[in-house]
């Protein structure tokens with residue numbers, strides 16, 4: 001499929017309407033870091049979709065009023081966010097030709113704490129894209145569920161790259177790779193269920209809130225710094241190559257190799273930040289203390305507790321429900337929670 005396949009229909013009938021949609025967040029296992037024009041990823045990525053960390057959004061579209069966007073986050077008006085959404089809507093007009101023909105009031109709420117540092121852009125843009133597709137169905141005649149989800153993923157990508165993976169449950173791939181049929185740089189695709197070992201379908205993600213508040217460097221700036229990073233090409237190549245072992249691991253359930261690959265990806269993401277010019281570090285002391293404790297715990301117990309990181313200081317603790325989870329949870333409560341700012345942890349599971 002190409003961008004042309006997403007151009008919107010010129011026949012539409014608009015009317016005032018409110019729609020509501022919800023979309024979960026996701027956490028990448030093979031990371032996307034670095035992009036080309038028009039939100040084309042420099043390498044393919046794969047993520048788990050979460051279950052409880054979600055954004056719920058209602059979108060009121062009012063005809064007979066000039067185009068403008070008003071946004072409320074948890075009841076509070078957010079002018080900066082509204083400006084961002086206005087720009088985004090102008091940018092996607094060719095895909096939804098009715099989009100600039102009314103006023104919007106968007107109310108949005110995250111199920112996770114606002115200051116937690118958990119990225120809300122993936123679930124946020126996912127929910128907005130779903131609302132837009134609900135309006136589109138009403139104005140232009142319904143598309144199939146499959147087409148509508150694919151276009152929501154396509155549109156979400158143009159808001160925030162990783163958001164395109166949040167439209168599907170389970171494991172989701174974004175970015176063209178020969179290892180996954182139908183994969184595309186333009187939208188996310190669900191990783192085939194029959195290619196995933198059962199052990200990976202019942203997984204926890206407990207997010208340790210090491211540092212609540214704004215990140216020092218946004219992901220937009222971080223992606224941009226890959227343009228001049230001397231290690232960037234090698235990194236993109238490695239991420240592409242990592243799909244080969246990932247595919248084998250997902251099929252045969254090799255937990256040890258999975259742990260090694262996922263932690264390597266997380267550390268590589270942060271290594272790229274340290275090797276940018278200017279360099280930056282998003283991990284905090286607590287992040288490193290937790291990582292070292294996880295490694296000690298694994299050495300001593302051989303239990304499958306491991307971590308991944310997104311572009312921030314928080315640590316995503318990953319572990320399967322395979323009989324050892326109670327011992328792992330007790331260890332987290334006793335040893336790792338003390339490294340968070342306010343005993344903050346968001347307990348989530350992967351959505352299949």
Ligand code: PMV
Nearest residue numbers: 028031032160161162219311
């Ligand atoms: O979608 P963005 O631009 O916020 O970038 C997200 C990048 C990472 O979270 C660090 C990795 C990923 O693949 O989600």
